Every structure is written in C-alpha cells, then in structure tokens.
Amino acid sequence: MEIMERIDKAVKENPVIIFMKGSPQMPQCGYSSRTAQALMACGEEFAHVNVLADPEVFENLPRYANWPTFPQVYINGELIGGCDITLELYQKGELQKMVKDAVAKGAA
Amino acid sequence: MSEDRSAMIRTRLVEALNPEMLEIIDESAKHAGHAGAASGGGHFIVQIVSTAFEGKNLIQRHRMVYDAVDDIMHTEIHALSIQAKAPDEP
Numbered sequence: 001m002e003i004m005e006r007i008d009k010a011v012k013e014n015p016v017i018i019f020m021k022g023s024p025q026m027p028q029c030g031y032s033s034r035t036a037q038a039l040m041a042c043g044e045e046f047a048h049v050n051v052l053a054d055p056e057v058f059e060n061l062p063r064y065a066n067w068p069t070f071p072q073v074y075i076n077g078e079l080i081g082g083c084d085i086t087l088e089l090y091q092k093g094e095l096q097k098m099v100k101d102a103v104a105k106g107a108a
Numbered sequence: 109m110s111e112d113r114s115a116m117i118r119t120r121l122v123e124a125l126n127p128e129m130l131e132i133i134d135e136s137a138k139h140a141g142h143a144g145a146a147s148g149g150g151h152f153i154v155q156i157v158s159t160a161f162e163g164k165n166l167i168q169r170h171r172m173v174y175d176a177v178d179d180i181m182h183t184e185i186h187a188l189s190i191q192a193k194a195p196d197e198p
Contacts, residue, residue, distance in 0.1 A: 031189075032186060045117075064170070065194070067171070067174070068174050068182065069174075069180045069187060069188070079167065081166060081167050081170060082168070082170070083189070084139070084166075084189055084190055084191070085166045085167060085170060088166065089166075
C-alpha cells in the first residue's frame, strides 16, 4: 500500500491515534511521553504508531497533515495537534470529552 | 550558536506575525544527548502574543508559527513548544 494511503487508513480507522517516538509504555521522547500520558489519563483505549520503528511513516507523516513535528494526535480522523495543544486541551478538560465521544462513536 | 538560532527564529516570527510580545527560550541544553538531539536541531519554547491569532484556534495558531519558521524547521529546530495568544487573552 502506498504510504499516504497507509497513514490515512490508520487515521480513519482509529477513533484516537497517536504517532509518537516510542510507545506509550516505552516513550523515547519527552514530548511523546507527556502527550501519551494525557491520552492514557482519559481512560479510553487508543492506537499508537511508533514512528521510530517505521521510517516511511516518520518521513511522510509531516506532509500528510502539514504538521512538521512529532508527536501527532488524531481524533475522529482529524489532527488535534502535538504535545502543547494536547496538554492544553487536557488541562481544560476538553480532551477527555473529545476522546470519550470519539471512542463511543467508533464503537457504535 | 544557540543565540544565533534564537535570533533566526525571532526574525522570522517578527516579520510574519508582528508580535506584541515574543519570548524565545533555548532549551537545547536540557535535551542534549537524547536521540532527537543527535540531528543537531535545537529545542525552543516560543511565547508569542499577536493580533494575528485573534479568532484562530490552537491548531491554526501553531501552524502560523510553524509556517513562519518553515525554512529552518528540522535543520536549526528540532522541536518547538508554542504558547500563542491574542492580546486580550489571559
């Protein structure tokens, strides 16, 4: 499958997905670590892609949504942002609602 | 070296967004040695207040900042932490 199709499929098929360096259990970057922790704190399951283990994704994800850095969080197929925005939404209590709504919608 | 980089970021943001307040903090030293720092790009915190952000959501604001420094992203910059506000916001 072509790489952009592969990224698009992962984004569309998962209500909540994070592209990060490492995994939520073994993050390999402070920004990825904090972002994954905020998602985990929302109490729902989410998908993750370790961009360090997938060089094609690492190279091409930045132009998929025109966002130059990692991590990237997508909810309901839409880019939410990176570390700063995800944490800001979490602190405002908005992330929890977005994640719960997306997971509920994905299960329906 | 790091002052030069902060200046490069400053020049671009001033030109693109005409900020009322702009702080650029170089955090590269904190990240020296980790995998991402190996590429040589720096870590910076950008605190910026501009009327250009009025009516824009978070993702649009971050994109505006990234767009302004696009030519040095990934070479001089490895990571940016961005706090972008309009003048009337706390």
